Amino acid sequence: MDGRPDQRDDPPFERPVQPANAVILRLPDELLLKIVNNLFPFDPNSNERYGLSHREKYADRDALSKTCVRFYRLAVHSMYTDLEVYLPYYPHLSHSAMMTVPQAEKLCDTLAKNPSFRLHCRSLRFFFDCEHYTARDRDIITTLIRLLTQTKSFAVIGAFESDCEDDWGTIQDALGHMPLLEELSLTGRGDDAFPLLNICAKLDGAKSLRVLTLNGNNSAEVDETLLRDTSRERSSPITSLHICEFWGRPENLTKFLKWPARLESFSFRGMSSEDTDSGGVWSLQTLLAGLRPHSASLKTLLLENRETLSLGLAGCDLTGFDALEKLQLSHWVTGNKVDPSWGLLNAPHLQEFCWSLTLRCLGTEHIADFKEEEDAWLRALTAAVVARKLPLKKVRIKYISLSEVHGEWVTDQRDRLDRLERDMGAEGISFSCDTLPQPEWVDIHVITCDNILED
Numbered sequence: 001m002d003g004r005p006d007q008r009d010d011p012p013f014e015r016p017v018q019p020a021n022a023v024i025l026r027l028p029d030e031l032l033l034k035i036v037n038n039l040f041p042f043d044p045n046s047n048e049r050y051g052l053s054h055r056e057k058y059a060d061r062d063a064l065s066k067t068c069v070r071f072y073r074l075a076v077h078s079m080y081t082d083l084e085v086y087l088p089y090y091p092h093l094s095h096s097a098m099m100t101v102p103q104a105e106k107l108c109d110t111l112a113k114n115p116s117f118r119l120h121c122r123s124l125r126f127f128f129d130c131e132h133y134t135a136r137d138r139d140i141i142t143t144l145i146r147l148l149t150q151t152k153s154f155a156v157i158g159a160f161e162s163d164c165e166d167d168w169g170t171i172q173d174a175l176g177h178m179p180l181l182e183e184l185s186l187t188g189r190g191d192d193a194f195p196l197l198n199i200c201a202k203l204d205g206a207k208s209l210r211v212l213t214l215n216g217n218n219s220a221e222v223d224e225t226l227l228r229d230t231s232r233e234r235s236s237p238i239t240s241l242h243i244c245e246f247w248g249r250p251e252n253l254t255k256f257l258k259w260p261a262r263l264e265s266f267s268f269r270g271m272s273s274e275d276t277d278s279g280g281v282w283s284l285q286t287l288l289a290g291l292r293p294h295s296a297s298l299k300t301l302l303l304e305n306r307e308t309l310s311l312g313l314a315g316c317d318l319t320g321f322d323a324l325e326k327l328q329l330s331h332w333v334t335g336n337k338v339d340p341s342w343g344l345l346n347a348p349h350l351q352e353f354c355w356s357l358t359l360r361c362l363g364t365e366h367i368a369d370f371k372e373e374e375d376a377w378l379r380a381l382t383a384a385v386v387a388r389k390l391p392l393k394k395v396r397i398k399y400i401s402l403s404e405v406h407g408e409w410v411t412d413q414r415d416r417l418d419r420l421e422r423d424m425g426a427e428g429i430s431f432s433c434d435t436l437p438q439p440e441w442v443d444i445h446v447i448t449c450d451n452i453l454e455d
Contacts, residue, residue, distance in 0.1 A: 029074065036061065036071075036078045080120035083107075085144065087128040087137045101136060108143045121148040125155040125185075126170075141170060151178045155185035155213075168202050175206050184209055188216035196248075196256045200232045211240040233258045234293070240265040250282060254290035263294040264323075267302035284316040284333065295320045304330035304356060317343035318350070328354035336373040342384040350392050353381070357399040370399065370413045378420060386427050395424065396432040 024032070065075035085104050111118050126141055154174045156167070175181060184206070203209065238260045246253065246268065257263070268287065287303060298321060312335035318324060324347040334355070355378070357369055378395065385392045397417075417433055424431040 025070075029070075032070075033074050033077065036064065036074050076117065077120045080117050082123040082125075083121055083144075083148070084125040084127070085140065087126070087133075087140065101140070104140045108140060108147070111144070111147045118147050119150055121151050123153040123155075124148055124151045125157060127157045138166075138170075142173060145170070145173050146177050149177055150180060152180050153183035153185075153211075154178065154181055155183075155187075157185070157187040168198075171202065175203075175209075179208065181206075181208055183211040183213075185213035186215070196252055200229075200236075200256070200259050204232060204235065207237055209236075209238055211242075212238050213242040213244075214246075215244040234261040236260045239263060239297075242267045243269070245270040250286045250290070254286075257290045258293055260294070262297045263291070264297055265300040266291060266294070266298060267300075267304075269302075269304040284313065288316065288318070292320070295322070297323055299323050300326045302328040303333050304328075305332050312337055313339040313344060315343070317341075318345070318347040319343070321347040322349060324350055326350075326352045326354070328356060330356045331369070331374070334377075336377045338377055338380045342381065345381070345384055345388065345390060345392070348391075350390065352394040352396075353392060355395075355397045357397060370397070370417065372416075375416050375420060379423070382424050382427060382429060385429065393428065394430045394432075399433065 027035075061075040061079050065072040065079075085107070087101060087104060124144065128137055128141075151174075156170065171184070171186075174184075184203075199214065203212070236259050239262060241257075241260060241263055242265075243253075244267075247270075282305070284303070291298060291301070301321075301324060312333075316339070318327075327344065327347070327350060329344070357374075378397075382395070384390075421431040421433075
């Protein structure tokens with residue numbers, strides 16, 4: 001004998017019984033679903049987007065689904081609500097977190113065998129490279145579009161060509177099989193343009209669409225056909241329009257903005273200030289002139305740029321934008337010269353102003369750039385708000401924080417921000433700073449679907 005008790009004397013194993021009055025079981029499904037959704041929540045700025053933590057998000061929910069019938073129902077809903085299918089051919093992105101073609105085919109098979117799973121999907125995103133696009137890939141995309149009919153948000157990222165009939169066929173297929181579709185996002189290849197006339201024509205019949213995001217228009221030519229066409233003006237039901245990386249001419253954009261009947265939200269990022277190739281000259285006046293048809297309905301406006309716009313705030317006047325409540329301008333758009341007229345404050349119902357010292361995908365500005373000139377600019381804005389007795393009650397700035405190594409460089413800036421917060425608070429204006437993590441160049445994220453597929 002080795003001194004251990006005889007194993008034959010051990011009592012038989014009994015599975016512990018879950019107490020009937022366990023607190024977690026008394027929580028409503030709505031609250032439990034929020035808890036489940038926050039297990040390994042996705043952070044688009046995280047360096048781990050291709051790594052273990054992002055995969056664990058699905059593994060954790062898969063494990064949760066095996067505990068009991070109630071958690072199975074909640075976990076399955078969470079796993080299938082947002083689906084992303086990646087079919088790229090990028091060797092440098094080859095990673096176990098990538099969804100391979102066989103995995104995507106298995107996802108199609110799982111959804112085909114389990115109709116109830118399809119009902120959970122609200123967001124479907126595709127990423128593929130058209131240069132390595134195969135008939136097998138198209139079959140996967142077509143199958144998923146036709147199965148996931150309850151989808152409300154659809155995105156094609158990284159390879160969309162607006163002059164390619166096959167790509168438009170995918171969009172038309174989505175519009176035809178997703179009657180609840182409200183959001184559409186199209187991201188083109190870096191060297192391909194989005195002819196705006198194509199957008200208007202192809203989406204003319206999308207009556208349920210409310211949000212449109214376009215990323216990648218570098219057409220330097222004046223679209224004469226677009227400029228002459230008046231048949232589609234104010235015909236689109238879109239209320240939110242988001243344009244990024246627009247390197248075209250101001251005339252094209254101004255005409256395009258006449259297509260929606262009533263815009264409530266508009267964001268514009270990455271335009272060129274003075275493009276000698278296109279001959280376009282951008283300024284806040286140019287952008288606001290294009291938005292005048294929506295001055296009575298526009299509630300949220302965001303404008304960011306990579307270069308200081310011509311004239312800065314000079315001539316900028318928001319008079320007539322009676323519905324505008326939130327305004328966000330980048331530091332590169334406004335500059336830091338005080339505008340005595342403060343025309344951007346002429347929107348009578350403006351409640352929140354955000355000044356961004358950072359740019360999407362570019363870490364070119366950070367807290368160290370908030371210097372005396374920026375402090376004086378915000379203090380002058382505050383003085384104008386108080387003097388005019390305006391309803392603006394919230395001011396915030398965004399910046400990229402430096403690493404701790406450079407912490408000693410930004411002591412003055414942090415002190416300056418603390419004083420500004422105190423002084424603006426004394427005037428009844430809430431001031432806050434939104435610290436952003438260092439941005440990454442890739443604006444997409446990847447999941448693995450191993451744990452959401454049937455064995």
